[in-house]
């Protein structure tokens with residue numbers, strides 16, 4: 739199958755060290771890794787933010803050469819920051835994503851935002867504002883979705899709804915989603931594939947159920963599952979396992 743995204747030798751000085759990645763259409767891939775491991779840097783490099791080195795092909799094209807209108811339907815990027823306080827109506831922000839009137843209405847309905855659509859962004863709750871920013875990215879149905887911590891600030895119901903929605907949308911529309919997320923259990927539950935990052939590199943890549951059971955999780959995060967809960971690896975266990 740032809741990859742929807744092909745990335746070769748992606749680098750950002752001091753942040754990301756030569757990542758190669760191919761994403762198949764119809765798949766949701768979660769990136770996990772500790773703070774500072776390079777998740778945002780990988781998304782930035784694919785989105786062309788920060789003068790990355792390397793080569794990117796999305797759906798057979800170099801996204802750099804595209805007009806803003808075509809690019810909006812090729813690649814959608816949700817930054818981790820949600821502190822937008824522009825004096826702009828929610829509906830107008832969603833419209834900035836390059837979607838049609840019908841697509842905007844559909845995104846507002848799907849993310850249950852119709853009741854806040856004509857309110858100013860700076861007068862929304864943090865979670866409502868997050869959903870508006872997500873609606874902006876999803877509305878034009880870009881082939882490739884790059885989402886940095888999309889479930890941050892969302893209540894438990896919306897965390898589940900959003901991940902279910904993303905999984906269904908990428909499968910139905912043959913999009914590909916690359917999602918940085920800290921919730922390991924959500925990654926395992928919803929992702930088709932999981933990448934683990936450490937020190938600016940992808941150190942594990944595979945089926946979530948296998949990756950989560952691998953020694954990488956213990957080594958990379960310093961946590962392990964015990965009695966159904968994630969717990970810090972105990973120092974005594976560390977000492978026992980070291981030679």
Ligand SMILES: Nc1ncnc2c1ncn2[C@@H]1O[C@H](COP(=O)(O)OP(=O)(O)OP(=O)(O)O)[C@@H](O)[C@H]1O
Pocket residue numbers: 752753771772773774775776777778779780
């Ligand atoms: N604009 C920048 N210029 C230089 N270095 C940066 C920049 N942004 C981040 N870094 C550094 O690059 C490394 C990777 O950061 P990145 O933001 O990609 O990590 P992350 O995995 O997304 O972390 P988090 O979970 O905290 O969001 C970190 O050491 C960080 O300090």
